[in-house]
Amino acid sequence: DAKTTQPPSMDCAEGRAANLPCNHSTISGNEYVYWYRQIHSQGPQYIIHGLKNNETNEMASLIITEDRKSSTLILPHATLRDTAVYYCIAVKAAGNKLTFGGGTRVLVKP
Amino acid sequence: EPEVTQTPSHQVTQMGQEVILRCVPISNHLYFYWYRQILGQKVEFLVSFYNNEISEKSEIFDDQFSVERPDGSNFTLKIRSTKLEDSAMYFCASSVQSSYNEQFFGPGTRLTVL
Numbered sequence: 583d584a585k586t587t588q589p590p591s592m593d594c595a596e597g598r599a600a601n602l603p604c605n606h607s608t609i610s611g612n613e614y615v616y617w618y619r620q621i622h623s624q625g626p627q628y629i630i631h632g633l634k635n636n637e638t639n640e641m642a643s644l645i646i647t648e649d650r651k652s653s654t655l656i657l658p659h660a661t662l663r664d665t666a667v668y669y670c671i672a673v674k675a676a677g678n679k680l681t682f683g684g685g686t687r688v689l690v691k692p
Numbered sequence: 693e694p695e696v697t698q699t700p701s702h703q704v705t706q707m708g709q710e711v712i713l714r715c716v717p718i719s720n721h722l723y724f725y726w727y728r729q730i731l732g733q734k735v736e737f738l739v740s741f742y743n744n745e746i747s748e749k750s751e752i753f754d755d756q757f758s759v760e761r762p763d764g765s766n767f768t769l770k771i772r773s774t775k776l777e778d779s780a781m782y783f784c785a786s787s788v789q790s791s792y793n794e795q796f797f798g799p800g801t802r803l804t805v806l
Contacts (some may be wrong), residue, residue, distance in 0.1 A: 616794075625696075625783045625797030626735060669735075677785070678723060678796060679748055682735040 583681050584609040584672040591687040594664075600657040602686055604670030607651040613647060614673050616680070617655050619666040626669065626682070629655065660690045694718045696753045696798035698784050704804045705774055713769045715784030715802045724767045725785040725795060726759065727750070735783070741767065 587605040594600040606615060618633040630637055630655070631646045637644045643656040657664055669685040697716045705711050715723050726738040739749040741759050758770045767786075771778055781802050785795040 620735070623729075623781060624798070625785070625800050626795075627797065628794035631794070678725070678740050678795075679737045679750075680727070680735075681737065682727075684734060 583615055583674060583679075586670045586672055587649075588668075588670055588682055588683065588686045590684060591613065591654075591689070592624065594660045594688060594690050596662060596692050597659055600660040600664065600688060600690070602655040602657075602668050602670075602688065605652045606670070606672050606678050607691050610674075611651055611673055612667070614624050615644065615650075615653050616671045617642070617644065618669045618671065618682075620669070620685070621666040626680075629668075631673075660688075662690050664688065665690045679690070696780075696786055696796050697715055698798040698801050700801060700806070702802045703762055703806065707776055707805055708773050711771050711774055711803065711804070712794075713771075713782050713784075713803070715767045715769075715788030715798055716765050717767055717784065718730075718796055719765070721786035721788050721796070723747075723787045723789065723795075724761070725787075726769045727783045727785065729783065730777075734801075738769070744748050771803075774788040774803075779805045805806045 584606050585657050617629040618626040620626045632644045646653045667685040700715045724741045729735045739748050739753045740747045756772045760768050781800040783800045784798045787793045787795045
């Protein structure tokens with residue numbers, strides 16, 4: 583699976599959009615970009631995934647660059663409950679193992 | 693909303709003892725996983741399980757570890773002879789299918805080996 587690189591931490595103001603970058607410059611054509619988050623010590627929670635098109639669901643939007651070397655997770659209106667560690671993971675289409683990196687620790691401030 | 697459940701929430705054991713961690717995956721899911729997270733470290737993949745056999749395992753998952761689906765609902769992780777370094781949060785996860793699909797994680801079992 584391709585290595586992903588994320589900033590270790592970032593702050594966000596409550597009610598504002600949070601834009602979380604992820605670099606995956608070595609991603610291969612059959613690898614999807616998945617985003618999970620972990621609130622405190624709870625089990626990781628799926629957010630969204632995509633291959634090359636932008637995706638949106640009730641939690642977030644995922645913007646993938648045309649060359650697929652990077653992506654951005656957007657939380658449109660961050661709340662205090664969005665404080666968590668966010669993980670960007672590249673997963674092979676036929677694979678089922680998630681390889682977690684260090685993620686980005688997001689702190690949403692009032 | 694269906695969820696993955698795990699028991700116990702916290703297990704304390706003596707070094708060398710056997711422990712069994714239990715998970716009830718979401719009922720229509722076919723793929724099952726165990727991950728662990730040592731305090732302050734990354735979440736690490738241990739094993740994936742499908743159709744009553746292991747489909748993939750990591751280097752961590754050595755002969756001291758085993759998994760089993762003893763009935764139609766439970767999925768267990770057994771550690772035969774625990775070591776101090778096995779102390780961690782253990783997360784069970786399940787998914788409907790193996791690829792293009794989200795994994796649903798349980799709340800975890802905190803294992804403390806003394």
